[in-house]
Amino acid sequence: MNIPSKAAALAASALLLTACSGRVQDNTSATSGGQVKLSWWMVTQNADTANAAFKSIIGDFEKQNPNIKVDLQYRAVDAHKDALRTTAGSSSGPDIYYNWAGPGLGGELVKSGVSLDLSKYYEQYKWADRFNPSTLAAYKQYGGYHGVPWTQRTEVVYYHKDQFAKAGISAPPTTYQEWATAAQKLKDAGLTPITMGGKDNWHVMRLLDTFIETNCGAELGDKLNTRATSWAGQPCVDKSFEQLKQWSGNYFNKGFAGLPVAEAGAMFHSGKSAMQLEGDWFTQQNIDAGDDQNNVGVFPMPTGTDRLYGFSEGMYISKSSKHPDEAAKFLDFFTSAAVEGKYLGVFSSVPVNKETKGENPLAPINTQIAELTGKAKGFFLNNDQNFSTDVTTEYWRIQNGVTSGSIAPKEAGALLQKFIDTHKD
């Protein structure tokens, strides 16, 4: 090999190695000319109104605080989770990030040291007095305060009034027995009582969670869901799985197990089913799909505990943020009654700030949900937010095994407990 060839090859090799050793971009907390740039990571919003609202909120904040610039970045749900995990503890992460407040999701980042304890800012901005206590509980469950509440999602049963009338149901059910009787009446009238998108495991899970709250009660339910007591040998757990099997066999839409939630929703919107178990975000989807709002009603899951089913979403400050003071200042603005009131109904129908006042443009259903939330004794949380992700995966496997007949309902609790016991670390 002649010398020029060797030199060329060496140069190419050097170039390649140089290209492979690129530096990771420092994504956050840039400071230029006295201006602080806050990086804010959010999951992608499907509604244009939500995107416009975020833009407007940032614009208003930057006008009041010209030395702070907020850089909002959207990612799909899984990409958001991956990005938070891979950038944890590094300067590539965000200053502020969105997450669900449950211990299985937002809690995992708290436990992994990603979230900053905001006790100092709760005191400075009097946030402990700002938010509804039932919502705030999720943010102080780890000791100190992690994150600030952004939404309180409330899940209820949406129903078609005409189908209830056709089946001879005069009023929304208030007990489990009335609910089961109503489902049977709907079936007898040749209607599909309830739609489920079983391909998305969390949809069927909502009904199972509801049965557990109903049969076990609030106290034991909380102990089970936080794994403070055993799932094995609990008659109320066995009964819940038995009810799930009965409902899936008798009252769910045909072919529910392979159907995604979006299609289940489309069935409800088009009047092909009488009920669907959904959160307050479903109202807008129902309106967009053209369903007659005068024919749609909601009722809380009749658990008998006076607690509503739901979860909260919050905004957290990263422990690695170089500008937590500015991030807290933005969150104080973002969660203020003025801002929440201005955009009430865009992100959520239920305000988390006790002082928030405002017209809910999506009345009457969301107003009704907000009223239910105000009267509730508290919330019981979706179990995919209670559990760690591996326990959730197993919970879904067992739930689907019961609905498909491969797992006997009376074996379900013991199977789940066995998994919990062998996956404690």
Next chain:
Amino acid sequence: MATVSTAPTTSRPTHPSHRPRTPRRGLPVLGALPFLAPALALYGIFLLFPIVSAIYLSFVRWNGFPTVPQIWAGLANYQDIFTNDTVFHTALRNSVIWVVLSLVVPTVLALLLALALNNRLLGRNLLRSAFYIPAVLASIAVATMWTWIYNPNSGLVNSTLTSLGLSSWIQDWLGDPQIALYSVFVAFVWQTTGFSMVLFLAGLQTVPADLVEAAKLDGASAWQTFRNVTLPALRPTFTVVLVLTVISSLKVFDLIVGMTNGGPAQSSQVLALWSYSQSFINHNFGGGNALAVVLLVITLALVLPYLMWTLKEDER
């Protein structure tokens, strides 16, 4: 205007003095190194490093967060897979079923299609293209398409069965744990048969025409000609097809994610997807990487002996 004449190309006469020189013993490796370095660097970064990293991670407990330390766990992750993992055995069984079915169904179909389309018939090239097109589609697009085909309410399969008066045959194709895996496999066959068909078609072009002709003159039947002339000539093609099939069937991922996500009740779970799910969904990177190592060992155990055997046979 100047014209340029091109000398006719003629093959160089074979002469002892023109034989390629055998490399001299002890040629400096250093001289070749600069040329090899880029490829070696890419190989090391994108292949060797991930493998070594996966093997290392399979021996630690770690949730994937850089803020959380990796704790050495020895063989605990492997022990968990075989004793405490409620999905592993289903995933392993499904992967084995998938490999066995893949070796039989699309391979036989591809060979039959290749034999049919190797004959002169009207629209042959069009048909070859039609059968090959699914192979160039993204798996996730194929999954979306077949999910619609299997839709329990408005899908093509159930609608067709209804219009044919076969309503009793209607199934929840992707929602029934007994048949979900096989429903996805049908989509896999639809997607992959065309690729194997092209390989077989290429192989069929190498079958010596004079041997086929001689067999016919000797009175051999079509089956005898195929069995004793065509099939032996296709041996190298079979090696390629079978090895690629085993590898691609053990790696199957996108189709299952798109159609069932391993469900219902993990009934269509396979090793590659379960490895991913353990790491990126359940945040159990130790367990996920241990599964990846198990999958690697299974792949090597299946592919290497067959490759070595065929290479030895070829040397004879």
